[in-house]
Amino acid sequence: MTEKFDAIVVGAGVAGLASAYIMAKEGLNVIVIEKGKYPGSKNVMGGVLYCHMMEEIIPDFWKDAPLERPIVEQNFWLLGKKSVVKTGYRGMEWEKSPYNNFTVFRGKFDHWFAKKCIEVGALIINETVVKECIVENNKVIGVRTDRPDGDIYAEVVILADGVNSLLAKNLGFHNEWRKDQVALAVMEELKMPSEKIEERFNLDKGMGATIEIFGDGTLGMVGTAFIYTNKEHISIGCGTLLSQMCNRNVKPYELLEYIKHHPIIKPLIEEGESCEYYAHLIPEGGYNSIPKLVGDGVIVVGDAAQFVNGIHREGSNLGMTSGRFAAETMIRAKRMDKFDAKTLSYYQDLVKNSYIMKDLRKYKNASNTMESNPQFFNHYIPAANKVMSEMFTVDGISKSKKQKLAIKHVTSGRSIFSLARDGLKIWRAMK
Ligand SMILES: Cc1cc2nc3c(=O)[nH]c(=O)nc-3n(C[C@H](O)[C@H](O)[C@H](O)COP(=O)(O)OP(=O)(O)OC[C@H]3O[C@@H](n4cnc5c(N)ncnc54)[C@H](O)[C@@H]3O)c2cc1C
Missing domain, CATH: 1.10.287 (Helix Hairpins)
Structure with a gap:
């Protein structure tokens, strides 16, 4: 492939797709490269997707997207060994548009989002691994893939390759993440009839609830366990800093089994039929771990940039917003016909002045x-x-x-x- 693109996006998660959609809609020549079988096939999320940030990319997306339940109740539990202190909020305003958030299965959602990108002209190549960025005179000019003759060139490469972010690491943008900069999360999908979910969580038909669990849900380690309601599944999972699991010598699946059998949690999930199990890292280093964000011909977005607010269970929204900012930066750069680090630092300014950096700075020591x-x-x-x-x-x-x-x-x-x-x-x- 010798064609030169305006932008190569590495990774078809929400951050990469958000940037691809906006650039392609503006008429830029965009290619997205995804290592999974299809967008979403490798993506793990509990998961609650925030509408406000998605609306900024595709207005009224909820009318068409594959969503599970609008969340009308958010709970916070301080879990003891055989007891729980509960707090939370239920709001009828979240039952209708403008919705606050929805549970989603990322496998389905990202697949749908990728189709939207194709509709506006982006090219998506699946089952292709980007091995490295091609650098010439300190400028990123393309990527090397694992396909024969798989070098692809572009004015700008947007790195949206998720938490491991090997490509940014190879460029020297960050070091190997320490064990206290990432959390290991494990989760399971339990199939359950929708009426049973509504009965157990005291929900009106079609509505959803979330529970974030602190304390015994992670055996006292820094982290949270969670339960989210989907249409016909319950997502149950937990995540703690990797350093904590290593120090305590706790295996992720042991922790998940522990919460599934916890006497307070068990009645909520009883008779749920296990059908999927995932494990994934979450960037938790926050503000102090943010890598270099731009270089000549390259921008880093989403989890690859450590954009996760673990205190508020937000990651997908920071991914979508940073993807949008990268696209806006690229559109401006294209108009100026300049793709150097100085021009692309516009992205850094957008991030800095947004909720992303303000929130991450707020919790930088948490x-x-x-x-x-x-x-x-x-x-x-x-x-x-x-x-x-x-x-x-x-x-x-x-x-x-x-x-x-x-x-x-x-x-x-x-x-x-x-x-x-x-x-x-x-x-x-x-x-
Ligand atoms: C268990 C769990 C629960 C979560 N729950 C929530 C939640 O409820 N709400 C929330 O907002 N966030 C949640 N998050 C965080 C959220 O999932 C992430 O912040 C979000 O997915 C980041 O999007 P991204 O596009 O940056 O990265 P990802 O979604 O990880 O996408 C990266 C993509 O890049 C691809 N890729 C990687 N390397 C290469 C390569 N070399 N070549 C080609 N392709 C490559 C991957 O296959 C993947 O598709 C959760 C995370 C986990 C693990």
Whole structure:
């Protein structure tokens, strides 16, 4: 293939497809290269897809896209060994357009999104691995694929190759990710009739709910477990920093089995028939791990750029927005007929002034703070469960004595100084 494209997009995940769609719609000559059998075949996501960012790419996409359930209820559980403290929000405003978010199966969604890209003129090549970027005089001028005669050339290469991001690493944009910069997530799809899902999660027909679980859901490790409702499946999974799993010598499938058999969780998933199992890394390094984002002829987007906000379970939206920004940068560069790093740094400015960088900067120390302070997960969450249990047990003990006991549970083994320090740490990590 000797034709030169305006842009090569490596990876047909949501970030790559978002950039390809916008560039192709604008009339640019775009090729997307995907190693999977089809777009989505390699992609793992729980997963909740955020409408606002998708609407910015394809307005009213929800009328046509393969979606599971609009989420009308989001729950947060502090899980103990045999108990749970629950909080959450249910909003009827999320039942209709403009929807907030939907559960999706990325296998189906990305496949649909890729078809939309083809409709506006993008070329998508599946089952092709990009081995490296072709660099000449420090400028990326194309990619080398695993196909015979598989060198392809373009003005700009957009690296949307996901969390491992080997191509950006080979360009020297970042080092090998450390174990505390990525989380390992495992999840399973359990088939269940839609009426049963609605009955168990107290949902109106067709509506959905999510549960994020902290504490015993990850055996006290930094991370979360989750349950999401799809049309006829429940997604259940968990993810913790890879460093935590290694230190504790916990195998991902053991953790998943543990939560599936947890007495609080089991009744929700009982009789669910296991039909898919996935494991995948999630970039969790956040702000401090963001690699170099642009070079001469190259832009990095999505997970490849570590654009995931783990605190808020957001990744697909950051991927779509960064893909859109890369496309807008490329369209501008094409008008200027300049594809050097300085021109492409417009992308960096867009990212910097958006919610992506603002949110990642806000939580830049959160993951480290949690990892170096295991008490947040393995002391305060069990203590919260104990306090609630005692408060709600009517046993003739006076309420003022119960309040004193509650303070004792929370403070047990911790000095007033360490409590104050913990408060300060959590405030700093979340401020
Ligand atoms: C278990 C789990 C649950 C999640 N839940 C949520 C959620 O509920 N909500 C949310 O917003 N986010 C969630 N995320 C995060 C979200 O999935 C990612 O942030 C998002 O998929 C990033 O999109 P991307 O396009 O950057 O990367 P990806 O979706 O990973 O796409 C990268 C693509 O590049 C291809 N590729 C890689 N290397 C090459 C190569 N050399 N040549 C050719 N092709 C290549 C891959 O096959 C893949 O298709 C979850 C992630 C996991 C693992």
